[in-house]
Amino acid sequence: RKEVEQDPGPFNVPEGATVAFNCTYSNSASQSFFWYRQDCRKEPKLLMSVYSSGNEDGRFTAQLNRASQYISLLIRDSKLSDSATYLCVVNPGGSYIPTFGRGTSLIVHP
Amino acid sequence: ETGVTQSPTHLIKTRGQQVTLRCSSQSGHNTVSWYQQALGQGPQFIFQYYREEENGRGNFPPRFSGLQFPNYSSELNVNALELDDSALYLCASSSYRGDTGELFFGEGSRLTVL
Numbered sequence: 001r002k003e004v005e006q007d008p009g010p011f012n013v014p015e016g017a018t019v020a021f022n023c024t025y026s027n028s029a030s031q032s033f034f035w036y037r038q039d040c041r042k043e044p045k046l047l048m049s050v051y052s053s054g055n056e057d058g059r060f061t062a063q064l065n066r067a068s069q070y071i072s073l074l075i076r077d078s079k080l081s082d083s084a085t086y087l088c089v090v091n092p093g094g095s096y097i098p099t100f101g102r103g104t105s106l107i108v109h110p
Numbered sequence: 111e112t113g114v115t116q117s118p119t120h121l122i123k124t125r126g127q128q129v130t131l132r133c134s135s136q137s138g139h140n141t142v143s144w145y146q147q148a149l150g151q152g153p154q155f156i157f158q159y160y161r162e163e164e165n166g167r168g169n170f171p172p173r174f175s176g177l178q179f180p181n182y183s184s185e186l187n188v189n190a191l192e193l194d195d196s197a198l199y200l201c202a203s204s205s206y207r208g209d210t211g212e213l214f215f216g217e218g219s220r221l222t223v224l
Binding site: 004006008034036042043044045046049087089097098099100101102103 | 143145150151152153154155158165166200212213215216217218
């Protein structure tokens with residue numbers, strides 16, 4: 001089993017739609033979790049950290065489920081500019097070497 | 111802008127050649143991580159340097175080597191290039207054990223091996 005798994009998609013949604021991605025991780029001792037956004041042929045950039053209590057940043061909501069070992073990202077009212085690849089990142093316990101999933105591609109169309 | 115710069119941005123090599131990629135970390139950061147990203151894949155961890163020492167290594171052969179300088183800039187060297195080494199090589203700067211855990215990436219070096 002891969003350390004961090006994501007559905008590569010693509011998720012093809014209309015503007016205004018709500019879309020959710022999940023990411024599963026294998027190391028139950030993992031300490032910290034993040035979502036990064038990567039635009040085509042660009043470098044990844046931090047979108048948001050994922051806290052145990054869940055957190056929200058505008059249209060974006062991240063959740064952590066430790067029991068089932070997954071994190072999620074919910075995007076409400078999708079915009080064309082949300083089209084990108086969303087990378088799930090997990091920091092294993094006792095290490096500070098983030099492990100990336102392969103990313104989920106989102107395409108928002110008019 | 112993250113303040114992390116990589117060079118060169120693009121390069122073409124042939125099989126068997128050697129390549130050196132360079133990265134300048136963000137001011138105040140003492141940790142540099144290198145990732146390889148093949149087309150359609152997520153970044154794969156190569157190794158990390160913390161205060162000039164290798165702090166961890168991913169599943170890459172020894173022909174991938176690196177170093178970190180006293181100013182925390184870093185180099186990635188790849189010997190005996192293979193076609194599968196064609197990828198985007200990303201350098202990420204961070205503050206070791208930083209509270210946010212955020213990685214700041216450079217724009218990458220896109221390597222093509224022919």
